[in-house]
Amino acid sequence: MDVKIKPVxxxxxxxxxxxxxxxxxxxxxxxGYLEAFVQSIFNAIGGCEGKTLxxxxxxxxxxxxAIQTILRMAAANGAARCIVGQGGLLSTPAASNxxxxxxxxxxxxxxxxxxxxxxxxxxxxxxxxSNGGPAPESVTAAIFDQTKTLSDYKTLEAPDLxxxxxxxxxxxxxxxxxxxxxxxxxxxxxxxxxxxxxRALLTSGFTMKFDAMHAVTGPYAKTxxxxxxxxxxxxxxxxxxxxxxxKGHPDPNPIWAKPLVDMVMAADGPDFAAASDGxxxxxxxxxxxxxxxxxxxxxVLAANAHLAPGYARGLAGVARSMPTSRxxxxxxxxxxxxxxxxxxxxxxxxxxxxxxxxxxxxxxSAGTGSDHVREKDGLWxxxxxxxxxxxxxxxxxxxxxxxxKTYGRDYYSRHDYEAVDAGVANAIMDDLKxxxxxxxxxxxxxxxxxxxxxxxxxxxxxxxxVYFDGGARAVMRLSGTGTEGATIRLYLEQYTPADGDLGIExxxxxxxLVRAIDALTGLKTRSGRDGPDVMT
Numbered sequence: 001m002d003v004k005i006k007p008v009x010x011x012x013x014x015x016x017x018x019x020x021x022x023x024x025x026x027x028x029x030x031x032g033y034l035e036a037f038v039q040s041i042f043n044a045i046g047g048c049e050g051k052t053l054x055x056x057x058x059x060x061x062x063x064x065x066a067i068q069t070i071l072r073m074a075a076a077n078g079a080a081r082c083i084v085g086q087g088g089l090l091s092t093p094a095a096s097n098x099x100x101x102x103x104x105x106x107x108x109x110x111x112x113x114x115x116x117x118x119x120x121x122x123x124x125x126x127x128x129x130s131n132g133g134p135a136p137e138s139v140t141a142a143i144f145d146q147t148k149t150l151s152d153y154k155t156l157e158a159p160d161l162x163x164x165x166x167x168x169x170x171x172x173x174x175x176x177x178x179x180x181x182x183x184x185x186x187x188x189x190x191x192x193x194x195x196x197x198x199r200a201l202l203t204s205g206f207t208m209k210f211d212a213m214h215a216v217t218g219p220y221a222k223t224x225x226x227x228x229x230x231x232x233x234x235x236x237x238x239x240x241x242x243x244x245x246x247k248g249h250p251d252p253n254p255i256w257a258k259p260l261v262d263m264v265m266a267a268d269g270p271d272f273a274a275a276s277d278g279x280x281x282x283x284x285x286x287x288x289x290x291x292x293x294x295x296x297x298x299x300v301l302a303a304n305a306h307l308a309p310g311y312a313r314g315l316a317g318v319a320r321s322m323p324t325s326r327x328x329x330x331x332x333x334x335x336x337x338x339x340x341x342x343x344x345x346x347x348x349x350x351x352x353x354x355x356x357x358x359x360x361x362x363x364x365s366a367g368t369g370s371d372h373v374r375e376k377d378g379l380w381x382x383x384x385x386x387x388x389x390x391x392x393x394x395x396x397x398x399x400x401x402x403x404x405k406t407y408g409r410d411y412y413s414r415h416d417y418e419a420v421d422a423g424v425a426n427a428i429m430d431d432l433k434x435x436x437x438x439x440x441x442x443x444x445x446x447x448x449x450x451x452x453x454x455x456x457x458x459x460x461x462x463x464x465x466v467y468f469d470g471g472a473r474a475v476m477r478l479s480g481t482g483t484e485g486a487t488i489r490l491y492l493e494q495y496t497p498a499d500g501d502l503g504i505e506x507x508x509x510x511x512x513l514v515r516a517i518d519a520l521t522g523l524k525t526r527s528g529r530d531g532p533d534v535m536t
Contacts, residue, residue: 001075001156001157001158001171001172002156002157003076003154003155003156003172004076004154004155004156004157005152005153005154006032006035006152006153006154006155007151007152008032008035008036008039008150008151008152008153009032010036010147010148010149010150011030011032011033011036011037011147014036014037014040014144014147015140015144015147016126016127016135016140016143016144018134018344018345018346018347019113019124019126019134019345019346020109020124020125020126020127020134020135021037021124021125021126022112022115022122022123022124023122023123023124024120024121024122024123025060025061025062025117025118025119025120025121025122025123026119026120027123028062028066028123028125029062029119032153034066034069034070034125035069035073035153035155036147036150036153037125037143037147038069038070038073038108038125038153039073039077039146039150039152039153039154040143040144040146040147040150041108041127041143041146042073042074042077043146043150044139044142044143044145044146045105045106045127045139045142047077047078048074048077048078048079049077049078049079050078050079050080051078051079051080051104051105051106052079052080052081052082052083052102052103052104052105053074053079053081053082053083053104053105053106053107053108054082054083054084054090054095054098054099054102054104054106054107054108054109054128055067055070055071055074055082055083055084055085055090055107055108055110056084056085056088056089056090056094056095056107056109056110056181057085057088057089057090057109057110057111057216057279058089058091058092058110058111058112058113058117058215058216058241058278058279058280059087059088059089059215059216059241059242059243060110060111060112060117060118060121060122060123060243060244060245060278061117061118061119061121061123061243061244062119062123063088063110063243064087064088064163066110066123066125067084067088067110067163068160068161069155070082070108070110071084071161071171071174071176072155072156072157072158072171073153073154073155073156074174075156075158075171075172075173075174076154076155076156076172077154078173079174080174080175081174081175081176081177082171082174082175082176082177083098083102083104083177083179084163084176084177084178084179085178085179085180085181086163086164086166086178086179086180086181087163087164087181088110088163089181089216089219089241090109090181090216091181091185091216091217091220091279091280091281091378091379092109092111092113092279092280092281092375092376093185093280093281093369093373093375093376093377093378093379093380094181094182094184094185094220094280095107095109095128095132095375096128096132096133096373096374096375097132097184097185097188097372097373098179098184099128099130099131099132100131100132100373100374101184101188103130104130105130106127106128106129106130107127107128107132108125108126108127108128109125109126109127109128109279110123110124110125111124111125111126111278111279112124112278113277113278113279113281113282114249114250114251114252114277114278114282114366115249115250115251115278116244116245116248116249116250117242117243117244117245117250117278118243118244118247121244127139127143128374128375131350131354131374132373132374132375133346133347133349133350133353133374133375134345134346134347134350134374134375135347136347136350136457137347137457137459138457156171156172158171158172161176163178164178165178166178166179166180181219181220182219182220182223182224185220186220186223186224186228188372188373189224189379189380189383190228191309191310192308192309192310192311192372192380192383192384193308193309193310193383193384193386193387194308194309194387194390194391195228195229197387197390197391198229198383198386198387198390199228199229199230200390201386201389201390202225202229202230202231202235202386203230206271206272206389207270207271207272208225208231208235208270208271208272208273208274208386209235209237209260209263209264209270209272209273209274210225210235210236210237210273210274210275210276210382211237211238211252211257211259211260211273211274211275211276212236212237212238212239212241212275212276213238213245213246213248213250213252213256213257213275213276213277213278214238214240214241214242214245214246214248214250215238215241215242215245215250215276215277215278215279215280216241216278216279216280217276217280217378217379218236218238218239218240218241219239219241220280220379221235221236221239221276221379222236222239224379224383237260245278250277250278251277251278251282251366252274252275252276252277252282252283252284252366252378253284253366253534253536254284254291254536255534255535255536257275257284260273260275260284260286261286261291264286264287264288264289265289269288269289270288271287271288271395271396272286272287272288272385272386272389272396273285273286273287274286274381274382274385276378276379276382277366277378280377280378280379281346281367281369281375281376281377281378282365282366282367282376282378283297283366283367283368283378283379283381283382284366285297285381285382285385285396286396287395287396287397287399287400288395288396288397289397290396290397290400292396292400293325293364293412293413293506293536294324294362294363294364294365294366294367294368295320295324295325295327295328295362295364295410295412296325296327296400296403296410296412297362297368297381297385298318298320298324298327298328298360298362298368299325299327299328299330299331299403299407299410300388300399300400300403301360301362301368301381301384301385301388302315302318302328302331302332302335302360303331303334303335303403303406303407304388304392304399305359305360305370305384307387307388307391307392308384308387308388310372311359311370314335314337315335315337315358315359315360316337316338316356316357316358316359317332317337317338317339317340317352317357317358317359318331318332318337318338318339318340318358318359318360318361318362319339319340319341319342319349319352319357319358319360319361319362320339320340320341320342320361320362320363321341321342321343321344321345321348321362321363321364321365322341322342322343322344322448322450322462322463322465322475323344323363323364323414323463323475323477323489323491324362324363324364325364325410325412325493326410326473326493326495327407327409327410327412328360328362329341330407330408331407334406334407338357338358340352340357340358340453341450342450343448343450343459343462343463344363344365344462344463344477346361346363346367346369346374346375346376348450348452348459349361349369349374350374351452351453351454351455352453352454353371353374354374354454355454356371357453357454358371359371361376362376363376364412364414364491365414366378368380368381369381401502404498404502405498405502406498407498408495408496408497408498408500408502409495409496409498409500409502410493410494410495410496411493411494411495411496411504411506411509411510412491412492412493412494412506412510413491413492413506413507413510413535413536414489414490414491414492414535414536415489415490415491415492415514415531415532415534415535416479416487416488416489416490416532416533416534416535416536417487417488417489417490417523417527417529417532417533418485418487418533418534419485419486419487419533420485420486420487420488420527420528420529421485421486422485422486424526424527425478425485425486425487425488425527426478426486427526428476428488428521428522428523428526428527429464429476429477429478431521432445432464432466432476432520432521433445433447433464435520439519439520441468441469441516442466442467442468442469442520443467443468443469444465444466444467445464445465445466445467446464446465447460447461447462447463447464447465448461448462448463448464448465448475449461449462450462462477463475463476463477464476464477466517466520468513468516471494471495472492472493472494472495472513473492473493474490474491474492474493474513474516474517475489475490475491475493476488476489476490476491476517476521477489477491488523488527490517490523490532492510492513492514492517493513494509494510494513496509507535
């Protein structure tokens, strides 16, 4: 097969964000668009000659076709081997594990994470480096530079490969290895958790439901929960991956997973429930009658991780994204370990994990993980929760209340104002940053800047923080995960000590803070909204 060099004109706007490049599916389907971005990745990493890459995605619309394009281009660019998940499927944490386990040079992961899928919805592609984690800013900047000057790309003219048959084949001079997407990941989970204890719990009358949201974790959850751990058939809901996620929104939060929330809030609901997102890296945790915020989940897991065999040695440290509540910091202080505050984006945890400075990491946007991979991991979080429940023999609600009585409670919520005019959104942020005289009741306003404790790199303008008298905090930042307009994310946090009122409804507890930040920024009036589009 001859290598074909095809001309291409650079496309505007191919700048990777915190999780790669995300655009509307039809944009990625434009002639040359995907090819230009993939060639830019290959150029930015010094070419593909002799390299081994992992390739897989969440199965959304255009996933299969895009993988065929990537394989032809990898072969034309001289790659030695591509390892592909069967059917083109690989959850993001499973891909990270394969990169690490097989010692590959990196991987291309096709996903727009929790965004909807379909020809009129979203698509995404990101490059993960050899440690299994998302490309750092130095690499994404190099990719973006390439997208602006690219003049051609390399490919093979070859028929599509059969991605359903396990084993090895050839594409030009490159070996294409099709692997079961679940096997290696499931084996890793068994080294971290007490599967005997979890199996005993799941077969003791304890009831649970896991909503895979028609996304990639369905096969993983069925194999591990219903297979290895013996949970009853039907424990996994919506377990068949779909190109449009069953026409749903694969974001595991109380809004988009409302049927699961309604189920667990009912008097006859299951003892435990969980959900994961499009590519399997996010999670939602619920107990009978209670929703666990991601911030609280990170803190509870940090306090109890030693109950799982893989973490019996203790934690080196805990890291959280800046908008995430400070609940995990309070656990770290009691444990006598370091707590790190990073910008949003899992790539910022990579150096801490590689250097052994942190063991558990988490973000308020439903992402939790550890040093077992270099991505957040939805099913991992569910299994750690099950391990804790099996050992402590308490309900989720009891564990939460015990935690708050020990550390105090950080009442916390995120309010999203979606698809706001970009000019308006940027003006709101600029005006907040320009405040010089602090209004009464506010201790400090700053723009978060992060200096990486490992490599010394500096990331500035990562979001605005407003500190109020009495320990309350609000964070405002623009999100990079949407594909239309700008999403303003407002994070609200009110700490109540262990001897305070720990049972207030969350939004009620945060109402004074909502009013204060609106008075400060004019958010509702300027965005043209009566309130947030999504509240979690």
